[in-house]
Amino acid sequence: MTPKELSEKARELVGQGWVLLDVRTPEEYRQGHPEPARNIPVQELPQRVGEVGPPQTKVVVYCLAGGRSAMAVQILRAHGFTDIFDLKSVNNW
Numbered sequence: 001m002t003p004k005e006l007s008e009k010a011r012e013l014v015g016q017g018w019v020l021l022d023v024r025t026p027e028e029y030r031q032g033h034p035e036p037a038r039n040i041p042v043q044e045l046p047q048r049v050g051e052v053g054p055p056q057t058k059v060v061v062y063c064l065a066g067g068r069s070a071m072a073v074q075i076l077r078a079h080g081f082t083d084i085f086d087l088k089s090v091n092n093w
Contacts, residue, residue, distance in 0.1 A: 006087055006088065006092040009085065010062075010092070013060050013085055014034075014060055017058070018058040018083075018085070019038065019052060019057055019060070020036045020037045020038065020060050021038055021052060021059050021072065022037040022038065022040075022062060023039075023041060023045060023062070024041065024063050024090070026041065028064060040052070042063065042069075042075070045072055046079075049076070055082070059083065059085070060084075061076070061087065062087035062088060064090060065088070065089055069089075070088075073086050
């Protein structure tokens with residue numbers, strides 16, 4: 001998908017009620033993020049996955065460049081989440 005297609009799809013999903021999850025550091029999050037985003041750094045995600053919601057929660061995840069969001073997708077899948085959309089970069093929002 002192109003960045004534009006990623007953006008359109010992510011915005012559509014969040015508009016449908018999907019959770020927007022920012023897995024960057026709190027410092028990066030404070031420097032700017034989409035309004036509806038929740039911040040749980042990827043390093044803390046295994047311990048804080050309950051804050052995302054139950055496993056049936058639908059999640060759009062992103063970081064700065066795509067590496068950490070890919071790790072977050074793996075962590076979420078390991079905890080039973082199945083509806084996950086990887087926006088990759090916050091810049092795609």
